[in-house]
Amino acid sequence: GESVGLHLPTLSVQEGDNSIINCAYSNSASDYFIWYKQESGKGPQFIIDIRSNMDKRQGQRVTVLLNKTVKHLSLQIAATQPGDSAVYFCAEISMNTGFQKLVFGTGTRLLVSP
Amino acid sequence: DSGVTQTPKHLITATGQRVTLRCSPRSGDLSVYWYQQSLDQGLQFLIQYYNGEERAKGNILERFSAQQFPDLHSELNLSSLELGDSALYFCASSALSDQGYTFGSGTRLTVV
Numbered sequence: 001g002e003s004v005g006l007h008l009p010t011l012s013v014q015e016g017d018n019s020i021i022n023c024a025y026s027n028s029a030s031d032y033f034i035w036y037k038q039e040s041g042k043g044p045q046f047i048i049d050i051r052s053n054m055d056k057r058q059g060q061r062v063t064v065l066l067n068k069t070v071k072h073l074s075l076q077i078a079a080t081q082p083g084d085s086a087v088y089f090c091a092e093i094s095m096n097t098g099f100q101k102l103v104f105g106t107g108t109r110l111l112v113s114p
Numbered sequence: 115d116s117g118v119t120q121t122p123k124h125l126i127t128a129t130g131q132r133v134t135l136r137c138s139p140r141s142g143d144l145s146v147y148w149y150q151q152s153l154d155q156g157l158q159f160l161i162q163y164y165n166g167e168e169r170a171k172g173n174i175l176e177r178f179s180a181q182q183f184p185d186l187h188s189e190l191n192l193s194s195l196e197l198g199d200s201a202l203y204f205c206a207s208s209a210l211s212d213q214g215y216t217f218g219s220g221t222r223l224t225v226v
Contacts (some may be wrong), residue, residue, distance in 0.1 A: 034214070041218035043116065043204050044157065089156060102147065102171055102206075103214055104157040 012111045019037070019077040021108045023090035028071060030092040034063060035075045039086045047075070047088075079112075085112045116205055117141065118218035120205050126224045132193040139186055139207030145169070146188040147215065151202040153172045163188055195225045 013019050025033070031052040036044035048059045050066050050073075057064050063076040073090050089106045094101055117140035127133055139146050148160040150173075159172035163182035175182075177195075182188040192199060202222050206215040 036217075043118075044207075044218050045116075045217070046214055049214065076206075098196075100164070101159065103159065104149075106156040 009106070010109045010111065011071075012113065013080050015080060015082060015112055015114050017080050019080045019084070019110060019112075021075045021088050021090075021110065023073040023075075023105050025071050025073060025090070025092050025105075027092060027103070028068075029092050030094045032093040033064070033066060033073050034091045034093070034102070035062075035073075036089045036091060036104075036107075037086045038089065044089060058103075080110075080112050082112045082114055085110055116202060116216050116218060118205060118207050119217050120218035120219060120221050124222050124224075125220065126226060127195060128201060129194050129195055129197060129225055131225075132191065133195065133223065135190040135192070135203050135205075135223070137188045137207075139188070139205075143207035143216070144186065145185070145208045146182055147206045148188070148190050149173075149204040149206065150198075151204060151220075153158030153201075154197050159213075160190070173184070192223070197225050199223065200225045204215050 034049045035047040036098050037047050038044045048064050050057045050063050050064045055066055061078045065074045087109050089104050089107045091104045119138040121136045124197045145163045147162045149157040150160055151157045160174040161180050162170040166182050177193050180190045204217050204219045204220045208215050
């Protein structure tokens with residue numbers, strides 16, 4: 001079946017460090033990927049996305065890398081701040097009878113120490 | 115405020131009961147999606163509606179049902195509740211041509 005998984009359940013970093021969160025996906029037909037951030041008690045919040053025709057996309061302090069050969073996705077957060085502490089989900093969109101379907105990975109908890 | 119409104123925010127009920135969760139999508143969005151998130155778990159897709167019609171089903175139990183009304187708000191009905199149904203239930207919406215989903219703040223259901 002389809003699945004999007006994460007390698008590490010928890011990542012602990014020091015404030016100011018760069019963080020890298022990894023994700024593996026299994027559906028090679030997926031053409032759109034999204035990273036979401038979920039803070040405690042809140043809904044997932046869009047961070048950055050990337051389409052399958054791209055290898056890299058940069059946002060503000062965040063970069064997403066896509067390696068379609070090995071079906072791997074990563075989120076890099078530069079100069080990590082305590083406010084970045086949250087659970088991060090990768091998600092892939094696949095088409096289901098003409099309509100998009102968003103499939104989430106398990107999530108990685110990022111803990112940022114001051 | 116994401117623009118997606120979910121009510122109630124918290125719900126505590128007993129086993130065997132039935133509850134209804136409500137979602138108002140972002141203005142202009144025709145698609146509504148329901149997700150279940152158990153403690154420290156990922157989001158499991160339950161069901162999707164588009165302009166009033168069911169479009170996709172995920173891991174939704176037969177005790178659960180949903181609908182989307184003409185004004186595009188959606189309700190998720192959970193019946194014969196069990197302790198294991200305790201979870202966060204999220205609603206998200208998107209426009210047809212918009213590849214992004216916008217999530218609401220969720221309803222925390224506790225079954226005792």
